[in-house]
Amino acid sequence: MHLDHASPHDGPGAVGADALRPDGVRRALRIGLGGPVGSGKTATVAALCRALRDEASLAVVTNDIYTREDAEFLLRAAVLPPERIAAVETGACPHTAIRDDISANLEAVEDLEDEVGPLDLILVESGGDNLTATFSRGLVDAQIFVIDVAGGDDIPRKGGPGVTTADLLVVNKTDLAPYVGSDLTRMAADARAQRGRLPVVLQSLREEDGIRDVADWVRSRLAAWTA
Template sequence: MGANHDDHHHAPDHHGRALRLGVGGPVGSGKTALVAALCRTLGGSLRLGVVTNDIYTTEDADFLRRAGVLDQERILAVETGCCPHTAIRDDIAANLDAVETLEDRFGPLDLVIVESGGDNLTATFSRGLADRQIFVLDVSGGDKVPRKGGPGVTSADLLVINKTDLAPLVDADLNVMARDAAAVRGDKPVLFTSIRQDPSASAVAAWVSEQARSWPHEPVPAA
């Protein structure tokens, strides 16, 4: 049913539309805080929209609106009513509707961030929904998490290991995490960050900005 619905959406021809960035990861890994940081850091240079996913609430969208990181109308919430990965991988219709609503209302946009609800290491975005994917882990699960792999860890375009400031408190070795992430990801990038220590998420924002700037959309007008 979802696949048939998707056929009615704009063809992903990569021209004249925003880059669609999926942000996924387990519950509590810091996805929403990262999205907020990206909006704060990039909002002055990129035309943004955000879609959040929660099962039965609009909690993540409400958090972003209260934080004032973006005009409230540019943040839309999807209530999936099902496992989070279903709405970003299997039946993406509701998310595509939300993305296209943002582009119709505010376009042309440079970047639409789609944040998944909290899921596990198997969560990945359909390429029909997200052009680039970030998977967020945090150190509180211990330094063994990256070597467990899973599609989210191994296939995301960028792996972010968050909350590095907690590493001494949970006895997590960041060098071990870096080694194991490289072993399962090959040459795909891995960035370590702490939103608490770096509220701008500067390294992640620089990566996202480069992806958006190289995307073949309508250019940002000169100031």
């Protein structure tokens, strides 16, 4: 189920950080994925890699507090060659590494471009956090925020910067709705009320091509970036 609202942030000018590398070459588009623990961020990253790896040169940076667990999941799933997956151990609240002190993530992003570039796209996955998690626009050009139906169908209504301001909101694990008592129609309506014209995707990665709507959104951002 896709609520297809145009984003006012869409377009070639919708970028935060400098679009050029120090050598004058256009850098990769950076898209951040944030959301609560267990919402399905890593599974979404993995599905995006599978959907896009044959049509774009991409890499991934994962964030965990004390481990490399998300990166190791992607490595085991073989969604990309190992040299295209980098892990950042934040050692503190995930907010710090994606919003406040972004130096470790910037270094990981720049190292990937130096070592395996040129790249078209870098996905930066935040460690699991709460509804206030947002990325610095000095780190990413667009943000995807992932919530899931098991967290309760009142999550969109509760809002928070992640829900209300992310460039794309993904309501994940819709296949679980009948088992956890979540009302998808209500979640969609609440998300629309909170976000206005910003887009929302309801997603189940257990469905065949369940990543399609999110992948198409990424493709549109990438097309605008490279136009």
